[in-house]
Amino acid sequence: MEILAIDTGFGFTKATNNSKSIIFKSILGESTDIQFKGGILGESSPDENIHIEIDGQSYFIGEMAERQSNVRSFTLDQAQFFAAHLKPLALAAASRLSGSFLPTGLITGLPIGYFRAYRESVIKALQGDHKIVLTSLSGKREEKTIRINEVKVIPQPFGSLFNLMMNDLGELGEKKYVHEKIGIIDVGFKTSDFTVADKMRYSERGSKTTDTGISKAFGMIASKLHEKSGVNIELYRLYDAVDKGSIKIKGKEYDLKGPTDAVFSQLAASIASEVDRLWTDDWDIDTIVLTGGGGAALAKHLQPLINGQIVAVDPGKDPRLCNVKGYWKYGKHLWSRGVATPPTQDNGESTAG
Numbered sequence: 001m002e003i004l005a006i007d008t009g010f011g012f013t014k015a016t017n018n019s020k021s022i023i024f025k026s027i028l029g030e031s032t033d034i035q036f037k038g039g040i041l042g043e044s045s046p047d048e049n050i051h052i053e054i055d056g057q058s059y060f061i062g063e064m065a066e067r068q069s070n071v072r073s074f075t076l077d078q079a080q081f082f083a084a085h086l087k088p089l090a091l092a093a094a095s096r097l098s099g100s101f102l103p104t105g106l107i108t109g110l111p112i113g114y115f116r117a118y119r120e121s122v123i124k125a126l127q128g129d130h131k132i133v134l135t136s137l138s139g140k141r142e143e144k145t146i147r148i149n150e151v152k153v154i155p156q157p158f159g160s161l162f163n164l165m166m167n168d169l170g171e172l173g174e175k176k177y178v179h180e181k182i183g184i185i186d187v188g189f190k191t192s193d194f195t196v197a198d199k200m201r202y203s204e205r206g207s208k209t210t211d212t213g214i215s216k217a218f219g220m221i222a223s224k225l226h227e228k229s230g231v232n233i234e235l236y237r238l239y240d241a242v243d244k245g246s247i248k249i250k251g252k253e254y255d256l257k258g259p260t261d262a263v264f265s266q267l268a269a270s271i272a273s274e275v276d277r278l279w280t281d282d283w284d285i286d287t288i289v290l291t292g293g294g295g296a297a298l299a300k301h302l303q304p305l306i307n308g309q310i311v312a313v314d315p316g317k318d319p320r321l322c323n324v325k326g327y328w329k330y331g332k333h334l335w336s337r338g339v340a341t342p343p344t345q346d347n348g349e350s351t352a353g
């Protein structure tokens, strides 16, 4: 069985089959008839150009939707996201990494706070055969059947933990994470997820999902820009601008370095105080893992505010991929070797579904 891992985040959809990983913005768009699809000079990456038909509906996905669709759908509302966005985003990712009719085991995750409410519906949406049609830049149609035999859903931040403690064969390499009490802070675009794994046992008390993701900070930047320029900027158009430190709107350049620093330090302060409150009784945590794309973006502001030994993402790697890489290793652990040892809940039940 092939192993495929998909992390459908509110900001970015991430997927890997271990030999290849892809990332695209979690945006769906209405497909339109385009005369020139690729780059004006030469080809652009196929991962930026996903045109897919699912259940008879045709979508542009990711950067293609951002650039080309008149009607775009990007949501930070969880009910809408899980009902309408998750399946097309996940299948678009699968279509890039899976062969037709290949039996596949899928590992995916949910924020801790949404785990109980959405686990069943995620499995239902993704398990089984999915007939899709991909249209390439040149207009060639390719039919494929994505065959998902089994779906496992795990709490998202465990992905980063598995990534740290397992190797590419799904074997436990870094034993310290197995024997220690680990706190994980996963800052994403919408959510921040906090969890504690005490010698591989999940602690409900120390786990929580809040809405203190990077979009909070982007929202404040967007409203300042709106005041100054009169233009309403969609939040997903700010990633590059914030990274660059400036944005050009209708020919006028606005500095973003100062405002970003201010809102990021404000966001880091609220995350740090959430951590303080949530882990009051867990003063014996050995190591704190700071992960997620937002974790890396806030690291500089967050690290001085958190007491404890912090492991941040390796700066040479894309921090957004930590969870999905761990999902894949967990899948390998589960399906290639036949023995599974997921974190157990206090009542001894497996949390992984």
Ligand SMILES: Nc1ncnc2c1ncn2[C@@H]1O[C@H](COP(=O)(O)OP(=O)(O)OP(=O)(O)O)[C@@H](O)[C@H]1O
Residues within 6 Å of the ligand: 008, 009, 010, 011, 012, 013, 187, 188, 189, 190, 191, 192, 213, 214, 215, 239, 240, 292, 293, 294, 296, 297, 319, 320
């Ligand atoms: N190369 C990059 N391009 C864009 N954003 C990046 C990059 N590197 C880090 N980031 C940061 O990563 C954040 C998104 O992180 P991530 O992909 O973990 O969120 P998500 O999983 O989609 O959100 P959630 O967990 O709330 O569902 C962005 O808001 C940005 O601050």
Ligand SMILES: [Mg+2]
Residues within 6 Å of the ligand: 009, 010, 156, 187, 188, 189, 292
């Ligand atoms: Mg995430």
